[in-house]
Amino acid sequence: MRAYLANRWFRVGFWLAVLGWSPLLAIVLLAAVGLWPDPNPNPIGPGLLFFFSFWPAVALMGLGAFQVRRGR
Secondary structure, eight states: OHHHHHSHHHHHHHHHHHHHHHHHHHHHHHHHHTOSSOSSOOOHHHHHHHHHHHHHHHHHHHHHHHHHHHHO
C-alpha cells in the first residue's frame, strides 16, 4: 500500500474520493443509526458531489495503480 500512496495520481484520486464521498456516506450512516434528524434523508448536494467525484477518483486511482504495477 505504501507504493500506491507514494504515487501522485493514486494519492490525488484517493483524496478526491475521501473528500467527495464522505459527506454522503456520513449522512447515510448517521441516518441508519438514527442520529440524523430525518430517517429518510434526500441529500441532493452530497449526492451530486458523490456523482461528480466518483469516476474521476476511480480513474485517477486506476491510473496510479497501473503506474505502480508497471514500475515493478
